[in-house]
Amino acid sequence: MTYCVGLLLDAGIVLLSDTRTNAGLDNISCYRKMFTFNRPGDRVIAILTAGSLSTTQTTLARLSDAIDDPESDTPSIMEAETMLEVAEIVGSTLSRTAGDIANKMNGMSQMASATLIVAGQRRGGAMRLFLVYPEGNFIEATRDTPFLQIGEHKYGKPILDRVIRPETTLAEAQKAALLSMDSTLRSNLSVGMPLDMMVIERDALDIAVSRRIEAEDPVYRQMSSDWSEALRDAFRQIRI
Amino acid sequence: MTYCVGLLLDAGIVLLSDTRTNAGLDNISCYRKMFTFNRPGDRVIAILTAGSLSTTQTTLARLSDAIDDPESDTPSIMEAETMLEVAEIVGSTLSRTAGDIANKMNGMSQMASATLIVAGQRRGGAMRLFLVYPEGNFIEATRDTPFLQIGEHKYGKPILDRVIRPETTLAEAQKAALLSMDSTLRSNLSVGMPLDMMVIERDALDIAVSRRIEAEDPVYRQMSSDWSEALRDAFRQIRI
Numbered sequence: 001m002t003y004c005v006g007l008l009l010d011a012g013i014v015l016l017s018d019t020r021t022n023a024g025l026d027n028i029s030c031y032r033k034m035f036t037f038n039r040p041g042d043r044v045i046a047i048l049t050a051g052s053l054s055t056t057q058t059t060l061a062r063l064s065d066a067i068d069d070p071e072s073d074t075p076s077i078m079e080a081e082t083m084l085e086v087a088e089i090v091g092s093t094l095s096r097t098a099g100d101i102a103n104k105m106n107g108m109s110q111m112a113s114a115t116l117i118v119a120g121q122r123r124g125g126a127m128r129l130f131l132v133y134p135e136g137n138f139i140e141a142t143r144d145t146p147f148l149q150i151g152e153h154k155y156g157k158p159i160l161d162r163v164i165r166p167e168t169t170l171a172e173a174q175k176a177a178l179l180s181m182d183s184t185l186r187s188n189l190s191v192g193m194p195l196d197m198m199v200i201e202r203d204a205l206d207i208a209v210s211r212r213i214e215a216e217d218p219v220y221r222q223m224s225s226d227w228s229e230a231l232r233d234a235f236r237q238i239r240i
Numbered sequence: 241m242t243y244c245v246g247l248l249l250d251a252g253i254v255l256l257s258d259t260r261t262n263a264g265l266d267n268i269s270c271y272r273k274m275f276t277f278n279r280p281g282d283r284v285i286a287i288l289t290a291g292s293l294s295t296t297q298t299t300l301a302r303l304s305d306a307i308d309d310p311e312s313d314t315p316s317i318m319e320a321e322t323m324l325e326v327a328e329i330v331g332s333t334l335s336r337t338a339g340d341i342a343n344k345m346n347g348m349s350q351m352a353s354a355t356l357i358v359a360g361q362r363r364g365g366a367m368r369l370f371l372v373y374p375e376g377n378f379i380e381a382t383r384d385t386p387f388l389q390i391g392e393h394k395y396g397k398p399i400l401d402r403v404i405r406p407e408t409t410l411a412e413a414q415k416a417a418l419l420s421m422d423s424t425l426r427s428n429l430s431v432g433m434p435l436d437m438m439v440i441e442r443d444a445l446d447i448a449v450s451r452r453i454e455a456e457d458p459v460y461r462q463m464s465s466d467w468s469e470a471l472r473d474a475f476r477q478i479r480i
Contacts, residue, residue, distance in 0.1 A: 152394075154392075154394030154395050154427070154428075155394050155395070155397060155398055157395060157427045158395055158398075158423040158426060158427050159471070159475070161426055161427055162426075162468060162471055162472065162475075163471075163472060163475055171480075174480065175475070175478055175480050176475070178480060179475070179478070183398040186398060186401055186402075187394070187397045187398050187401050188394075219480060220480075223478055223479070223480045226477070226478050226479070227474070227478055228402060230474035230475075230477055230478060231399070231402055231403075231471075231474060232402065232403065233474065234467070234470035234471060234473065234474045235399070235402075235403055235415070235416070235419070235470075237466070237470055238415055238419070238463055238466050238467055238470060239463070239466070240411075240414065240415050240418060240459060240460075240463045
């Protein structure tokens with residue numbers, strides 16, 4: 001499985017993904033699940049992936065190839081007029097790819113299923129954050145629901161429900177995303193380090209932060225152990 | 241859906257269940273999911289239920305009827321020699337009931353599926369906590385894994401993973417179970433108040449605490465808001 005989360009805030013977008021992919025419990029690999037399409041000053045687009053690796057890799061390959069190949073059947077997301085059009089291109093490419101792969105699997109379509117987060121901003125447009133379903137339709141983050149999750153989303157949802165608001169700063173949002181991931185990593189083996197984190201500031205039309213957080217990263221480890229300690233302290237304080 | 245949790249500690253057993261049942265989002269009802277079979281000094285048995293209400297009600301009815309009816313096909317759990325035998329009786333009754341109901345649904349067996357927690361102690365035996373699967377097989381809590389959950393278990397697992405150990409006191413365990421439930425209630429509409437809480441002390445062969453916690457319960461509400469505040473404080477303290 002996977003855990004990816006995107007936060008749409010007044011100040012920008014924060015994205016976080018894990019890297020664990022497994023085909024059964026005895027076949028675990030590390031694959032990047034965060035992809036960027038960036039033309040500074042014009043547009044910045046990020047795509048996070050969950051689900052069938054075969055489907056997500058082929059979908060990303062088709063989207064990438066279409067950027068360089070004007071003859072491609074797939075429109076280029078770098079030429080799309082709006083982020084909505086980007087989400088539509090990604091959605092239709094995903095659903096077509098999943099369909100092609102399901103056909104090879106005698107219609108076991110759930111085996112080829114994948115879900116994506118698409119985030120970004122185009123010059124002249126607003127920041128947008130979409131969750132693209134396997135069928136290619138999508139929903140969008142709003143001020144009422146400023147975050148979207150894919151994969152193993154339940155463990156890490158309570159902390160986000162409690163602290164994420166549109167006004168949350170980018171620093172606080174990165175912290176919340178990491179703590180949400182930390183709860184997921186602790187409770188579910190199918191989600192694993194390292195992590196990929198990205199921050200896009202509002203109207204910057206570029207990537208502000210893009211970093212890989214390794215399992216031995218001292219800042220992450222300290223945060224994780226501080227959070228465990230703070231939770232245990234908080235737990236001790238509660239009276240019933 | 242449902243959220244039920246059972247904790248097996250050195251000092252006793254703590255059980256907590258919600259009461260929300262739904263057939264679609266527009267048909268929500270309140271049903272007790274915690275049932276007790278108690279003969280003080282001889283045995284105390286509790287059963288928590290998740291899944292098809294039709295299956296769990298019929299399973300409990302068959303188990304209850306068997307206690308009073310020596311002619312019943314189902315053995316009496318009040319006559320079982322051990323808690324293991326109780327789990328076996330409950331498991332075979334569950335799987336037979338689910339099969340009967342699935343037959344009426346043209347084999348849509350997943351619609352008749354249910355999962356149970358069975359907990360208790362018999363005079364001369366140890367306290368035991370089992371999770372009974374829809375097929376009637378079961379697993380048991382151990383010192384390494386001292387809690388079992390059924391229903392919407394993911395939201396509330398991180399806090400239990402962090403604080404529950406066999407040495408945890410019954411008071412702390414009740415608090416952890418309630419906070420685990422609180423996270424689930426906040427993040428998932430299919431789990432709802434009121435709650436049923438039970439405590440069985442080791443070797444007491446009786447119920448120490450059995451109480452219903454209503455939505456407006458002032459102690460629960462205070463705990464819930466204190467926990468939100470403590471989590472936000474803990475969050476503020478973390479530096480990354």
